[in-house]
Amino acid sequence: MKEDAIKRRMTRQRRLILETLRSMRTHPTAEELFQVVRQQMPRISLGTVYRNLDVLCRSGLALKLESAVQQAHYDGDVGRHYHIRCVVCGKIEDVYPPEVSGISFPRIHNPSFRVMGWTLLFEGICPECAEEPEMAERN
Amino acid sequence: MKEDAIKRRMTRQRRLILETLRSMRTHPTAEELFQVVRQQMPRISLGTVYRNLDVLCRSGLALKLESAVQQAHYDGDVGRHYHIRCVVCGKIEDVYPPEVSGISFPRIHNPSFRVMGWTLLFEGICPECAEEPEMAERN
């Protein structure tokens, strides 16, 4: 049971990354966040963004959305809410509890796992992609 | 609206990949499936496994579990069921409806997206990892 318990520091980079993530409603990828952050701090590196997102997620200040198809997306809002992903363009948007019905803390009976939580992901087609059917190549 | 509608062929490779995936209960990654398949077809390549998994998923014969952290996992059972992932080792197991309560086809009201479906993923710690606390490094 190794609990190194590293003492984290709130560096300028870490603070900027967190503030920027919180200000964005788009659930950016690390790369997208990097592009925004570097406008204010040109010499920051992508590696630093990845390292800090990892730290922020471990400490509960950000959420890593693993449900993404290619790249991971991040969310600065750690309160309970859901996501819906466009299966065509991959965009992820928020869905808040008042808009959702039919779900009430699902439970597994006699689980072999120690259940810690759950995530609900909706899938659909966003308005933009619905207007451009040729993008919806399914082959 | 380009609908090329390619005529797929059921090659020996494709059939073996599908049959093997269906026979496995472990939600293998492409690499793991490759290792099993090559025991019966030594010259098959990893690229072929990836290409066929893609085709099988597009045609609805297999499921790609995007919820995976690093690699994609695949499931040959396309019927409605849920998954639970061990947050320590990444293992994915099935959870079937009779074991789950509190969920009844969640709906989004007045959605801007055209909602096509949803997935529910549980997270927890599997029995093996629960016994080895030092693996649960969280820093």
Add this chain to the structure above:
DNA sequence: GTGCTTGCAAAGCTTTTGCAGACCA
């Protein structure tokens, strides 16, 4: 015979990591 599919290898992309210098507490 047509054209989809394969094996092989190389390339592509996202993410991680080693290192020396910089910086926070």
Add this chain to the structure above:
DNA sequence: TGGTCTGCAAAAGCTTTGCAAGCAC
């Protein structure tokens, strides 16, 4: 001052793709 953090670049890991030959229909 000590130990964490950063920028840079290289490496790692997963997945895709180009090509010529092979094979299903």
